[in-house]
Amino acid sequence: MDQQPKSRQVTDRDRFLTFALAAAEILVETTPDGRILFAAGALNSRLGRPAEDWLGRQARDLLALPDRPGFDLAFARLLARDRLPPTRFRLANGAGTPVSCAGLRLLGRDASRLCLTLGAMPAERPADLPAPAGPAGLWQAAEQTARDGGDGCMLGLIELREADRPLIPSPDAAARIRETIAGTLGSEDLASELTPGRYGLIARGGSDIGALGEAIAAAAGNGATAATRGLALEAEGLTPLQRSRALRHALACFSREGLERLDGEGFAEGLSGFVAQVYARAARLRQAIADRRFQLAFQPIVALADRQPHHWEALLRPDPETRAAIGGVQDFVTFAETAGLSEELDWAVLAAVCAAARRVRGARIAANLSGLTLQSPGFRDRLLTLLDAEPLLSHRLLIEITETAEIENEAEAVRTVEALRQRGLLLCIDDLGAGAAAFRYLRAFRVDYVKIDGLYVTAATHSEQDRSVIAGMAELARSLGARVVAERIETEEEASLMRALGVEYGQGWLFGRPGPLPGPLPGGGQAAAPVGPNALAS
Known part of the structure; x- marks a missing residue:
C-alpha cells in the first residue's frame, strides 16, 4: 500500500474533527462541571466570538438564556448516562437560532471529558427536552446571571395596578398577558409571572421594561396600569454569593409585597445597597443566632x-x-449567608434538631445544611465528633443539602458527605431544579433522596413543560440510585400527578402543615419543638 507523503498526513484528531463538523456546526469539549476546554466550528459567525474566547466559559453560555435551565438537566443526564441524544435548544444570538445538541463522554483514557455537538436542526425535529418555564426558570436564570457577574443584564420587575393598588388579573386576562409576553420578548430575554399580577424580566437582548409593562397593562384591560423597576445585575465589589443572595431577596420581596418593599430593603441603591443593609444588621443577626431566637x-x-x-x-x-x-x-437564611453567618446558623439549627431527636424515639428528622457549611472542615469535625459520641443520632437524622449557596470546594464537601454516609446518615439534595448547582451535587455526591422544587409541582397541573421536567428529574435521580420527594403538594390532583410522574414521596399541606413533632416521648406525652439556649445545648 502506498504511503502518503508526510506533508499530507493527517492525525486521527484532524480526521475525527472533520467528520464531526460535517454533521455539526459547533464542537465543544468540557469538564464535568461544564467548563469549555476545547471549541471549534462556527462560533464566530453564529455567536460573534472566536473559538478561543469561549475557553474557560460554561457550555450553557452558548445557549439562549431561557434554554439554559433545560440544558442543565440535559447535561446532568449526559453525566449520568454518558450520552445525550439530540435535543433542541436555541443559540445565544439575536436570532435565537434553533440547534440540535448531542453529547458523548470522551472515549478512551480520559473519560472525565464530555464532547458536545451543536448542529442545524434536521428535517425531522429531534426529541425535545423542554426548558423549565415559569417562576422557577426565571429565578434560576436571574440568580445564575447575577452570580456570573451580570454581563450587562437588567432585572425588570413589573407590577399590575388599579387605582394605586395591586391588581390580580382574571384568568382570561392572565392568558392574554402570557401571549403578549411571548410575542414581545427578544430571543435572549426571559420573562415570567412570579405571582399573580407581578412579573419579572431578564433583559439581555434589548427588551424595554417600560414597553413590556405597558403591553402587559394593555392586555390586562379595564384601565390597568403597570409600575416598573429596573435592577442592574452587575454590582462591583460584591462576591458571586452576595450578588446571587441579594437578587434572591429582591425577587422574594417583590413576589410577596410588590415594588414598595424594595426601597425599604436598600434596593434603591441596587444589589450593593441591600448588602450594605445586611452588614448593618449583622451584629443583631449574630446575636439572634447565638440566643437561639427561633423555634422549629x-x-x-x-x-x-x-x-x-x-x-x-x-x-x-x-x-x-x-x-x-x-x-x-x-x-x-439569606441574611445569614450574605453576612457570612451560615455556619453559625446551621449549627444552631442542627443542635435544635438533635435535641428533638433525643426526645422522640422512632422519628427520623431532616435538617437543612447549606452548601457553604458542607465544605467546611471545621464544621465537619465538630459534627463527626457529635455523631461518634452519640451513634444513635445517625439513625435519627437526615441531612438535606440546600443549594442556597453554591459549593466552591467540592473535594471538602465530598469528604463530608462520605464521612456522614459511613456513619449511617441519609442524605438528600434539596430543591432539585431551582438552580444548576443541584445537578452538579447530584453528580458529585452519593445521596439517598432528591427533592424537587415546589415551583415545578405547583405549575405541573397546567404546564406540559413542567410535567416533562419533573419526569426527567425523577428518571435522572432513579438512575443514580436516589428516591424522589416532591414538595409543596397541596391538592389530591397534584399528589396523583406526582405519582404518575415517578415521584415516590410527597411533602405539603395536603399531608400536614408544619407543627410540633408527633410521637411519644420517653416519659409519655407529645414532643414539642425545643426552645431557648438551655434546651439546645449540645
Whole structure:
C-alpha cells in the first residue's frame, strides 16, 4: 500500500474533527462541571466570538438564556448516562437560532471529558427536552446571571395596578398577558409571572421594561396600569454569593409585597445597597443566632403510595422580635449567608434538631445544611465528633443539602458527605431544579433522596413543560440510585400527578402543615419543638 507523503498526513484528531463538523456546526469539549476546554466550528459567525474566547466559559453560555435551565438537566443526564441524544435548544444570538445538541463522554483514557455537538436542526425535529418555564426558570436564570457577574443584564420587575393598588388579573386576562409576553420578548430575554399580577424580566437582548409593562397593562384591560423597576445585575465589589443572595431577596420581596418593599430593603441603591443593609444588621443577626431566637416546626414527608410518614423536616421559625427586625424564614437564611453567618446558623439549627431527636424515639428528622457549611472542615469535625459520641443520632437524622449557596470546594464537601454516609446518615439534595448547582451535587455526591422544587409541582397541573421536567428529574435521580420527594403538594390532583410522574414521596399541606413533632416521648406525652439556649445545648 502506498504511503502518503508526510506533508499530507493527517492525525486521527484532524480526521475525527472533520467528520464531526460535517454533521455539526459547533464542537465543544468540557469538564464535568461544564467548563469549555476545547471549541471549534462556527462560533464566530453564529455567536460573534472566536473559538478561543469561549475557553474557560460554561457550555450553557452558548445557549439562549431561557434554554439554559433545560440544558442543565440535559447535561446532568449526559453525566449520568454518558450520552445525550439530540435535543433542541436555541443559540445565544439575536436570532435565537434553533440547534440540535448531542453529547458523548470522551472515549478512551480520559473519560472525565464530555464532547458536545451543536448542529442545524434536521428535517425531522429531534426529541425535545423542554426548558423549565415559569417562576422557577426565571429565578434560576436571574440568580445564575447575577452570580456570573451580570454581563450587562437588567432585572425588570413589573407590577399590575388599579387605582394605586395591586391588581390580580382574571384568568382570561392572565392568558392574554402570557401571549403578549411571548410575542414581545427578544430571543435572549426571559420573562415570567412570579405571582399573580407581578412579573419579572431578564433583559439581555434589548427588551424595554417600560414597553413590556405597558403591553402587559394593555392586555390586562379595564384601565390597568403597570409600575416598573429596573435592577442592574452587575454590582462591583460584591462576591458571586452576595450578588446571587441579594437578587434572591429582591425577587422574594417583590413576589410577596410588590415594588414598595424594595426601597425599604436598600434596593434603591441596587444589589450593593441591600448588602450594605445586611452588614448593618449583622451584629443583631449574630446575636439572634447565638440566643437561639427561633423555634422549629416539623412537617411530614409521606410515601405517596400509602400516605404514611417516612420522616419529618425541621423548618426554621424566627421568633416575633427577630422576624420584625430581619424578616421571614427565607430572609433570615439569606441574611445569614450574605453576612457570612451560615455556619453559625446551621449549627444552631442542627443542635435544635438533635435535641428533638433525643426526645422522640422512632422519628427520623431532616435538617437543612447549606452548601457553604458542607465544605467546611471545621464544621465537619465538630459534627463527626457529635455523631461518634452519640451513634444513635445517625439513625435519627437526615441531612438535606440546600443549594442556597453554591459549593466552591467540592473535594471538602465530598469528604463530608462520605464521612456522614459511613456513619449511617441519609442524605438528600434539596430543591432539585431551582438552580444548576443541584445537578452538579447530584453528580458529585452519593445521596439517598432528591427533592424537587415546589415551583415545578405547583405549575405541573397546567404546564406540559413542567410535567416533562419533573419526569426527567425523577428518571435522572432513579438512575443514580436516589428516591424522589416532591414538595409543596397541596391538592389530591397534584399528589396523583406526582405519582404518575415517578415521584415516590410527597411533602405539603395536603399531608400536614408544619407543627410540633408527633410521637411519644420517653416519659409519655407529645414532643414539642425545643426552645431557648438551655434546651439546645449540645
